[in-house]
Amino acid sequence: MNKDPTATRSGPVTAIRAEAPIGRAGERLLAALAPDGAYAFRDPLDGEVLIVRGGGGGVSLGGGRFPGTAGERLVSADLASRAPGPRGCLTLAPAGRARLRRAQGPADEPFRAQHLDLIAEGEGVERRLRDAAESPIAWMVRRRGRDGAPLLDRASFEAGERLRRDIATAMLLPRMGIDWSAARVDGSGPRDAASASDTTLAARERVHRALEAVGNDLSGLLIDLCGHVKGLERIEVERRWPARSAKVVARIALGRLAEHYGLQREATGPDHARMRLWRDRV
Structure with missing residues (x-):
């Protein structure tokens, strides 16, 4: 039997690599570390629990409690980094922020959403993506x-x-290009006021x-x-x-x-x- 030359053990070479599994607790912890200034540290009374703190301007806000295994999964997947020292606070790594942007973007354009601030406008065939950062x-x-x-x-x-x-x-x-979706009527142009909807x-x-x-x-x-x-x-x-x-x-x-x-x-x-x-x- 001839094998597909474009396939490997992990599937076709054109397939998008799946995200590393981190569990539901890891996903929640990743989202909790997203705000600026957020960090997680081990509970002094229970070393198996992580406490998340966030906020800036000298004000510390509680962000929830998470199992310590969730933090280990984030660190092993390079989604979070641990600061040196006995406290070893966890903060969001660049790879973790990129993963959040992919998850929050359109399902059909995850990697474009990683680099652009995409917003979906319209519905059905009129749906289009726009970079809000522009x-x-x-x-x-x-x-x-x-x-x-x-x-x-x-x-x-x-x-x-x-x-x-x-x-x-x-x-x-x-318009800077041709509008192929606009309806055309004999004798009317694209700027004909009578043909406007x-x-x-x-x-x-x-x-x-x-x-x-x-x-x-x-x-x-x-x-x-x-x-x-x-x-x-x-x-x-x-x-x-x-x-x-x-x-x-x-x-x-x-x-x-x-x-x-x-x-x-x-x-x-x-x-x-x-x-x-x-x-x-x-």
């Missing part, structure tokens, strides 16, 4: 200032993402209302940020703004946009929510 507002929401707070709050980030999706759906920006027209109306609510002084900046996805430094160069001034103006513009969408930094309940109809006063 977005300047995604960079701002993850970057922290000197006070430890993010440069952009979650409400402003969600407002910018909503505007970006509406701009893409409205097809207001020039109701979804496209509704998105255009939402974009128009959002930019009108923000104002002419900041609407152009939002188009650059959320539509053309221009970086902050590029915006400063093109508009001849001082260095590091674009993020300040962007926070103001995205804050106005969040107010237009009715998004707030924290939930306040119906008694403190923004009034939308006059009859709500009754």
